[in-house]
Amino acid sequence: MPRAIWTGAISFGLVTVPVKLYTAVQSKTVRFNQLDGKDGSRVQMKRVNAQTGEEVPYERIVKGYELSPDRYVVIDPDELEALDPKKTKTIDIEGFVDLQDIDPIYFDHPYYLVPGTGGAKPYRLLVDAMRASGKVGVAKVVIRSKEQLVALRPIGEVLGMTTMNFHDEVVDAEGLDEVPAADEVQTTDRELEIAQQLVDSLAEPFEPERYRDTYREQVLDLIERKAAGEEIAVQPAAEEAAPVPDLMSALKASLDAVRERTGDGDGGAPKAKRAPARRRSSAASKGGGSNGSGQGGAKKAKPAAKRKAPAKKG
Numbered sequence: 001m002p003r004a005i006w007t008g009a010i011s012f013g014l015v016t017v018p019v020k021l022y023t024a025v026q027s028k029t030v031r032f033n034q035l036d037g038k039d040g041s042r043v044q045m046k047r048v049n050a051q052t053g054e055e056v057p058y059e060r061i062v063k064g065y066e067l068s069p070d071r072y073v074v075i076d077p078d079e080l081e082a083l084d085p086k087k088t089k090t091i092d093i094e095g096f097v098d099l100q101d102i103d104p105i106y107f108d109h110p111y112y113l114v115p116g117t118g119g120a121k122p123y124r125l126l127v128d129a130m131r132a133s134g135k136v137g138v139a140k141v142v143i144r145s146k147e148q149l150v151a152l153r154p155i156g157e158v159l160g161m162t163t164m165n166f167h168d169e170v171v172d173a174e175g176l177d178e179v180p181a182a183d184e185v186q187t188t189d190r191e192l193e194i195a196q197q198l199v200d201s202l203a204e205p206f207e208p209e210r211y212r213d214t215y216r217e218q219v220l221d222l223i224e225r226k227a228a229g230e231e232i233a234v235q236p237a238a239e240e241a242a243p244v245p246d247l248m249s250a251l252k253a254s255l256d257a258v259r260e261r262t263g264d265g266d267g268g269a270p271k272a273k274r275a276p277a278r279r280r281s282s283a284a285s286k287g288g289g290s291n292g293s294g295q296g297g298a299k300k301a302k303p304a305a306k307r308k309a310p311a312k313k314g
Helices: 077-083 085-089 120-133 189-202 214-227 247-262 275-290 294-313
Strands: 006-012 015-023 063-068 071-075 090-098 107-115 135-143 146-155 158-164
Touching: 006 085, 006 135, 015 120, 071 077, 090 146, 107 120, 107 146, 120 135, 120 146, 120 158, 189 247
Parallel strands: 006 090
Antiparallel strands: 006 015, 015 107, 063 071, 090 135, 107 158, 135 146, 146 158
């Protein structure tokens, strides 16, 4: 059963809601221990004094902030706690905003907040009020000696809390030299049309259960097979596909690959392009009927069907 990693209270206005904090995600990264390749013994990491080489016991370790090479200012944990003790136990909501106003680049790590002792009613009131308003609460809290900017929002019947990056922690993309200016790269209308068709052909609802960490699965399978005594033969690397000579060829090749995989002949192209073929077939049938001869009409309809066939293959 999950265990609470923090306890405190949410404060908004004059209302206080006791809460407990639980992590909302579980990392499943495959972790390896370091071993001595000579005999397989595990390698231990020790805290060693860089000057004397002496091992330093944990109780002698203090926190220091580097001012310059080899110059530190030592900070005691009690000094950090004394800066603002009340913040260490309070999630102080500073305002409510629309979720779409928050760029996803600001989100960091998700958590769940559940009501603490005596907090069931104000907790439910807060969740229901936020759900009805469609707003997200923006708050601050100190956790593990760090002030966190957080977003609070209902997730089902639970209140979710996501830590956020502060504005000055987000790297400005304009500072990336490798990104060319928009006016330095010229694209054609045809290239944009094909690119949009490719995007449309791959558009689908987001279903998170469809996506799996296939690399982790392969690593775990490798571990199980080696643990069972199986000899593992390293397979040669697969040959990379030849580079496509130009952008338009790459777009067309990608679109053709989607069409082949999905069996969609038009690959997401606008339906209006197929409409003339249907109208010609319909007009031919009507023309046959107006002659008063059903047989003559049938003969005129067949060429229209033959003209449509190549379009389906394209």
